[in-house]
Amino acid sequence: MFQHRHLLKKLFMIVLAGFVLTNCGVRQKYTILYNLGGTSSGTATNDIVDISKNIKRFRFEKVVDSSVGAKNNFIQLLKGKVDFAITHNSISVKNCRDVKLSKKEIENENNLRVVAPLYGEKLFIIYPDSLKAKSLPELMEGRRIGVGPKTSALKDLLVDLMEHYKVDINKCTFVNTPYKQNKVTNNKIDVSCFLTDYNDKTVRAQLSNPDLVLFDLDASTTNPKLSSAEGFRIFHPEVHTFIIPAKLYGHTPKKPAITIGVSAVLLTHKDVHKHKVYDLIDNIFKFNSKGHILNRMEEDFDPDDLHYAIHEGTTLFQDRNRPTFIERYSKPIASGLSVLIAGFAAFMRWRNNRRYRLLREFYQRALELEKRINQKGGEAFYREAFAEILAIKAQVYDLLIEGKIQVNDNFLAFQALINNLILQLTISDPESAKIE
Incomplete structure (x- = not known):
């Protein structure tokens, strides 16, 4: 021991x-x-x-x-x-x-x-x-x-x-x-x-x-x-x-x-x-x-x-x-980034313009429908108009979900127009609003 x-x-x-x-x-x-x-x-x-x-x-x-x-x-x-x-x-x-x-x-x-x-x-x-x-x-x-x-x-x-x-x-x-x-x-x-x-x-x-x-x-x-x-x-x-x-x-x-x-x-x-x-x-x-x-x-x-x-x-x-990789290639990297940023900015402008044109088409359809509502009447027409408004609304919201339309002032104006038309038809013909 x-x-x-x-x-x-x-x-x-x-x-x-x-x-x-x-x-x-x-x-x-x-x-x-x-x-x-x-x-x-x-x-x-x-x-x-x-x-x-x-x-x-x-x-x-x-x-x-x-x-x-x-x-x-x-x-x-x-x-x-x-x-x-x-x-x-x-x-x-x-x-x-x-x-x-x-x-x-x-x-x-x-x-x-x-x-x-x-x-x-x-x-x-x-x-x-x-x-x-x-x-x-x-x-x-x-x-x-x-x-x-x-x-x-x-x-x-x-x-x-x-x-x-x-x-x-x-x-x-x-x-x-x-x-x-x-x-x-x-x-x-x-x-x-x-x-x-x-x-x-x-x-x-x-x-x-x-x-x-x-x-x-x-x-x-x-x-x-x-x-x-x-x-x-x-x-x-x-x-x-x-x-x-x-x-x-x-x-x-x-x-x-x-x-x-x-x-x-x-x-x-x-x-x-x-x-x-x-x-x-x-x-x-x-x-x-x-x-x-x-x-x-x-x-x-x-x-x-x-x-x-x-x-x-x-x-x-x-x-x-x-010098590091960044230091050695700073000029070409800067030039590349400038081109990339310019290209990205151009892409964003094109994308925003495309979204605007797409929303404008639906906005014009809604305005034309508003004119017809103001000129015509009748239960059958109101039902047809109401269905068309809902179809336009559904299409726009689908595009919104897909990212092809973005929420901005133009979209809010469109949404206000649609809601106003729905309200107008509901007041003119309460029965037609039931299809919503």
Whole structure:
């Protein structure tokens, strides 16, 4: 007996503790992948974690990963190692053929959702100015091309681009290195490629060398929409064309240069509650400090440009300030209502006129009968007249019940005339009134 009481007491204390903790504001924890190495995604992740401290519903815990690259981050999401991660919009399972994934992990791709595109990552192709390359095949063929770590998705995108520009891939050697070691050197790398942001420290450090320059994908134009890179985008809708401003890195590029890029997106799983995703986006826009990489986030973006569906919470956030149906279509609705009201008014006029004409016919019949009563006499005539008056009265009341005649001043005048005729006939021939 004592043991039962002790167990019940213990259970009660556990439930009470849970209740107290719940009501003391304990927030749910979500994990977010943090890459070391000073990358844009690492900077953005830090910003997101700091901003999330303002959120009451949940908090973030960083999962530190020494591996760098959008491909690595994507794989960690597929494996369920983290709840949130920043990766590239162009990444999919097809980029992970060299990684062993279970069937369940592959199927997890269908559960991924975009929280938001965060910023654009551009393709930077850095090479010695002494090469004087005029085309991508001329630059790449026979060269050692640095593409960073194997966990990066850069190589897949770069190969697709090179094939579009008719580069013979078999004549190219791709070199994987740690991110910061992806540099143009005499003995390892001839061309260094990055998929990153304008402010990337490794890119800036290389381009501080006046002998290294950026490659322009289409030197014939400064309009991305008219460039050959736009042709590549048609077949790869998740890719965007960008302009690298002239003299951005001092000596290079000499004029605005065309390149391609992808959006860095914050991905999560679809089962994360929509209101928590809503709170996250809302707080990013509320508390993001100037100068941070997240400042380039845009509230409205085209879901068709994204490889994955947007999260339900993101849709909720985007719809928060959108005009209602009434607000969006107020003018056509107002015009429609005006037409409807005018039409209804015209219908009512027609209906009232019809009722008036109908009552007028019976009124005229009653007036003609009154004339005959005043001109003629005799018991037979009075009976006939009385029957006709009652018939007129019955017809009018039937029409009144059917709604084809309404009670108004005209009807009251008609009713007074009928009652007057009945009274007149009753006085003239009391016997005839008995048929009523």
